[in-house]
Amino acid sequence: MVQSSSRIFAITLRKAHSYMKGLGVEPEVLLANTGLSAADLADPYKLISEEQARNYYLNLINATNCESVGLEIGWRTSLSDLGPHGMAMLTERTGGEALRKTWELRDNYNLLINWRYSITDNLVLHTIQSAEEDPRLRLFLVERALATIQANTEEMFGEAMQPLRLTLDYPRPEHVASYREKFNCPIQFSQELTQLYYPQEWEHRLLETYDPEAVEILGTLRASLHNKLSSEVDVVEEVRLALRRKSGEFPSLERIAEGLAMSSRTLHRKLGQRDVRYQDLLDDERRRIAEDLLLNTGMNIQQIAVQCGFSDAQNFSQAFRRWRGKSPSEFRSSQD
Structure with missing residues (x-):
């Protein structure tokens, strides 16, 4: 049976905070009535009460109309977002050892849910339950x-x-498409329990990030993981460079992913972990080119539209007004 802790790490709220900020929600809205500050969420050792976490999540739910917000935040949560907990998982030798490390540290990372795992019939089985009374919070x-x-x-x-397989103990929600996007397996709603099934081979697989020194000496854990994570490709910068590589041509997410030797799904997730969307990077690059051409050339609006990857001047003008709050012609005139 899972024991619930009355104190959890504030860092468990960090990814939710950055994701909501990306949606334009002010931090003050999320932190209202929690007694927390933005600095608290950046402190990997700050402990908060479950009530503070509960109030935070209720603020979050009330601040968005996105029904799948729980899935979106969870999908963007990397192991490094979980601080020492996630780092400890990465330094273990196998998946099973990482899972046991998670179990040992679960109390201070309890996300207001009851989680347990078991290994039976060649399966690793995760069971998730929530006793929250508010149905919106429970689903989130x-x-x-x-x-x-x-x-x-x-x-x-x-x-x-x-x-x-994924089974869920609640009826099929309207945002079922988000489930299919994130779980590439059969999904069954209105079942007895909410459970994720994995093959037991998961338990024995070796982790490329295994670090025996970090396992033995917890004091060096953060430094060890920092070195590992800092060596990863900066996918945001790589996407920006790809979009700038050839003037007037903007490769798709799929083409960029292929050039980075990863799937589009992986690239999409890595961008999400940085709270960035491909479309946002594309719009930033188009806007940068448009402003430069409007201010520094005599090209007409149709010519600039083509250079920015638009099929016609009308679509370009609509996009530019969305970016800058004025038409391309108004922007050019205002800078004279």
């Missing part, structure tokens, strides 16, 4: 937990490690 917490488990599994083993 369960969806976030499920998506986090799958995102972290793919981070450790690659996207080929998909669950065999």
Whole structure:
């Protein structure tokens, strides 16, 4: 039986905070009535009460109309977002050892849900439950937990490690498409329990990030993981460079992913972990080119539209007004 802790790490709120900020939600809205500050969420050792976490998540739910927000936040949560907990998982030798490390540290990372795992019949089985009375909060917490488990599994083993099955103890929601996007397996709603099924081979797979010194000497854990994570490709910068490589041509997410030797699914997830979307990077690059051509050339609006990857001047003008709050002609005139 899972024991619930009255104190959890504030860092468990960090990914939710950055994701909501990306949606334009002010930090003050999320932190209202929690007694927390933005600095608290950046402190990997700050402990908060479950009530503070509960109030934070209720603020979050009330601040968005996105029904799948729990799935979206969980899917973007990398192991490094979980601080020492996630780092400890990465330094273990196998998936099973990482799972046991998670179990040992679960109390201070409890996301207001009851989580347990078992190994039976050649399966690794995750069971997720929530006793929250508010149905919106309960769904958010369960969806976030499920998506986090799958995102972290793919981070450790690659996207080929998909669950065999997902069962859920609630009716099919309207945003079922988000489930299919994140869980590449059969999905069954209105079942007795909410459970993720993985093949037991998951338990014995070696982790490329295994670090015996970090396992033995917890004092060096953060430094060890920092070196590992800092060596990763900066996918945001790589996408920006790809979009700038050839004037007037903007490769798709799929083409950029191919050039980075990863799937589009992996690139999409890595961008999400940085709270960035491909479309935002594309718009930034188009806007940068448009402003430069408007201010420094005599090209007409149709010519600039083509250079920015638009089929006609009308679509370009609509996009530019969305970016800058004025038409291209108005922007050019205002800078004279």
